[in-house]
Amino acid sequence: MGKYCFGIDVGGTTVKCGIFSVEGDVLDKWEIPTRTEENGCHILPDVAETVLAKITEKALNKEDVAGVGIGIPGPVNEAGEVPMAVNLHWGYVNIAKDLGDLTGLKVKAGNDANVAALGELWQGGGAGYKDMIMVTLGTGVGGGIILDGRIVAGTHGAAGEIGHAHVDDEMEEACNCGRHGCLEQWTSATGIAHLAQKILDFSEEPSLMRRHKNISAKTVFDAMKEGDALAIQVGTEFGRYLGKALAVFSTVVDPQIIVIGGGVSKAGPIVLDYITGPFREYCFPPCRDTRFALAKLGNDAGIYGAARMLL
Numbered sequence: 001m002g003k004y005c006f007g008i009d010v011g012g013t014t015v016k017c018g019i020f021s022v023e024g025d026v027l028d029k030w031e032i033p034t035r036t037e038e039n040g041c042h043i044l045p046d047v048a049e050t051v052l053a054k055i056t057e058k059a060l061n062k063e064d065v066a067g068v069g070i071g072i073p074g075p076v077n078e079a080g081e082v083p084m085a086v087n088l089h090w091g092y093v094n095i096a097k098d099l100g101d102l103t104g105l106k107v108k109a110g111n112d113a114n115v116a117a118l119g120e121l122w123q124g125g126g127a128g129y130k131d132m133i134m135v136t137l138g139t140g141v142g143g144g145i146i147l148d149g150r151i152v153a154g155t156h157g158a159a160g161e162i163g164h165a166h167v168d169d170e171m172e173e174a175c176n177c178g179r180h181g182c183l184e185q186w187t188s189a190t191g192i193a194h195l196a197q198k199i200l201d202f203s204e205e206p207s208l209m210r211r212h213k214n215i216s217a218k219t220v221f222d223a224m225k226e227g228d229a230l231a232i233q234v235g236t237e238f239g240r241y242l243g244k245a246l247a248v249f250s251t252v253v254d255p256q257i258i259v260i261g262g263g264v265s266k267a268g269p270i271v272l273d274y275i276t277g278p279f280r281e282y283c284f285p286p287c288r289d290t291r292f293a294l295a296k297l298g299n300d301a302g303i304y305g306a307a308r309m310l311l
Contacts, residue, residue, distance in 0.1 A: 002022070002063060002064045002065045002066040002067075003021060003022060003064050003065075003066075004019055004020065004021060004022065004027070004058075004060065004064055004065050004066065005019070005020050005022060005065060005066040005067055005068070005069065005307050005310050005311060006018065006019055006020070006051050006054070006065070006067070006068040006069065006105075006306075006307065006310075007019075007020060007069050007070075007119075007302070007303035007304060007305070007306035007307030007308075007310075008047055008051075008068060008069065008070040008071070008303065008306055009070075009071050009112060009115070009116075009302025009303050009306060010034060010043065010047070010070065010071065010072045010073070010088065010112070011034060011073065011112075012034060012036065012073065012087040012088065013033070013034055014031045014032065014033060014034055015031060015032050015033070015034050015043070015046070015047060015050075016029070016031050016299065016300070016302060016303050017029065017030050017031065017032065017047075017050055017051075017054075017303065018030075018300070018303035018304070018306075018307065019054055019058070020304075020307040022066060022311060024122065024123055024304075024307075024308075026300075026303075026304070027058075028054070028058075029300065029303060030050075032046055032047075032050050033046075034088070036087075036088055036089045037089075039089045039090065039091070040085075040088040040089045040090045040093075043088060043090075044093075044095065044098050044099050044102060045102060047068075047070070047099060047102075048099060048102035048103045051068060051103055051105070052103060062104060062105065065105055066106065066310060066311065067105045067106030067107060067108065067310050068099060068103060068105050068106070068107045068108075068306075068310065069107075069108050069109075069110075069115070069305075069306035069307050069308070069309045069310035069311075070095060070099065070107065070108070070109050070110075070306055071109070071110050071111065071112040071114075071115030071116065071302050071305060071306045071309075072085055072088065072095065072109065072110075072111070072112055073085055073087050073088065073111075073112045074087075074088070074090070074111065074157075075111060075153075075156055075157030075158055076095070076109050076110050076111050076153070076157050077153070077156075077157050078153070079094070079096065080094060080095045080096025080097065080107065080108065080109040081093070081094045081095070081096075082094075082095055082109070095107065095109040096108065096109050106310070107310075108306075108309050108310045110151060110153070110305075110306070110309050111144075111153065111157055111160075112142075112302055113134075113136060113142035113143055113144050113160060114144040114145075114151045114152075114153060114159075114160055114305075115144075115151070115301075115302055115305035115306050115309055116134065116136065116142075116144060116261070116297075116301035116302045116305050117132065117133075117134035117143070117144025117145070117146055117151070117160070117259070117301075117305065118144070118146060118151055118304075118305035118308050118309055119297055119300070119301040119302060119303070119304030119305030119306075119307075119308060120132070120134055120259050120261065120295050120296065120297055120301050120304075120305070121134075121146050121149065121308075122304055122305065122308040123296075123297060123304050123308075124259070124295055124296040124297040124301060124304070125257075125259040125261070125293040125294055125295045125296045125297075126146070126257050126259045126293065129256045129257045129291075130146070130147075130148050130149045130256065131146065131147050131148065131253070131254065131255045131256045131257075132145075132146045132255050132256065132257050132258070132259060133145055133146075133160075133162075133246070133249055133250070133253055133255045133257075133258045133259070134146070134160075134258075134259045134260075134261060134295070135162055135242070135246070135258065135259070135260050135261070135262075136261045136262035136295075137187060137188060137189065137217075137260065137261070137262040137263065137264035137265060137271075138188065138189055138262035138263045138264065139188060139189055139190055139263075140163055140176065140184050140188050140190075141162060141163030141183055141184040141187055141188045141191075141262075142160075142161070142162070142163060142262070143160040143161065143162030143163065144160045145159055145160045145253055145255075147253070151309065162183060162245070162249065163182060163183050163184035163187075163188065164177050164179070164182045164183070164184060165182065165183045165245055165248075165249075166179070166181050166182060166183075167181060167182070167183045167186065167241055167244070167245055168180075168181035168185070168186065168241075169181060171185055173185065183241060183242065183245050186237070186238065186241040186242075187238055187241055187242045187245075188264075189216065189217040189262075189263055189264050191238075192217040192220055192234065192238055192264065193215045193216055193217055193219075193220070195234050195237055195238065196209055196215050196219070196220045196230075196231070196234045197215055199230055199233055199234055199237075200215075200230065203230060205229060205230055207223065207228055207229070207230040207231065208222075208223040208226055208228045208231065209223050209228065209230060209231055217263070217264050217267070218266075218267065220234050220235070221235070221264075221267035221270060221271070222267075224270060225270060235270075235274045236274065238274060239273075239274025239275045239277065239278055240278045242275050242278075243274075243275045243276065243277065243278025243279040243280075243281070243282065244278050244279075244282045246258055246275070246279050246283075247278070247279050247281075247282035247283035247284075247287070248282075250279075250283050250284070250287040250290055251283065251284045251287065254286075254287060255290060256290070256291065257290065257291040257292070257293060258279075258290060258291070258292050258293075259292075259293050259294070259295050260272060260275070260292065260293070260294055260295065261294070261295030261297075261298075261301065262295075265294050265295055268294070269294070271294070272292050272293075272294065275292065276292055279292075
């Protein structure tokens with residue numbers, strides 16, 4: 001095995017890149033634009049070009065490089081094949097073969113949320129454990145399942161799609177997936193803001209949240225920290241939905257630790273305060289000692305996980 005490897009995290013706007021030692025030290029990180037025009041045909045050639053340029057810049061031989069790990073926003077099977085990645089305008093792509101042909105290096109591909117989870121297990125909030133559920137609370141809700149240090153992808157690459165678990169029979173609005181009542185609709189940053197607005201519309205109580213024309217998840221959690229009653233009501237509802245859902249997942253997966261990441265997690269430990277109570281109330285008793293932690297790697301989790309997946 002070589003001394004170095006690359007971790008690549010393909011997003012809809014930018015491709016995050018890192019070169020690592022095989023021990024896990026990041027030696028350099030950078031970004032390039034994600035060119036999604038023309039059905040995303042430029043994305044893999046651009047990745048190959050930047051990888052090969054970095055090898056030249058660092059005066060490495062290809063024999064020094066163990067390969068390239070890459071995470072993308074879509075389902076990926078064990079062969080590195082992607083049936084479709086909507087945000088990249090891809091239909092079927094065999095990432096492992098195509099990027100391998102372009103670079104002459106070994107390539108391992110995975111779903112971006114699963115890969116980020118592996119990064120957190122390796123060097124972040126889940127370090128020191130081997131069985132983990134990760135939840136990313138951002139514009140949507142993503143997730144990853146790691147068992148015995150390995151990503152659980154499932155038959156269709158859809159394992160860990162926590163945000164699309166059905167949690168509400170009464171929800172009339174449609175989720176982005178086309179169904180109704182998904183966890184994402186209640187616990188994403190967007191869902192938290194919508195929930196806050198509904199509570200404000202049905203109450204005449206004063207609230208710090210009313211000072212803001214456009215309510216965000218940050219607005220809500222900032223108000224919670226000030227003891228705002230309506231914001232606390234929002235947090236309680238958010239925590240009940242997510243805590244109960246994670247109680248169900250823990251019965252299936254039985255993780256040692258659950259790591260909460262994504263933009264919402266930047267509010268800090270208060271996020272966990274609202275989740276852990278409902279979790280312990282509804283989980284199967286043997287799972288009550290499951291630990292909770294905040295993610296630590298932020299936007300770098302994907303490149304760390306991509307490198308680790310290769311190694």
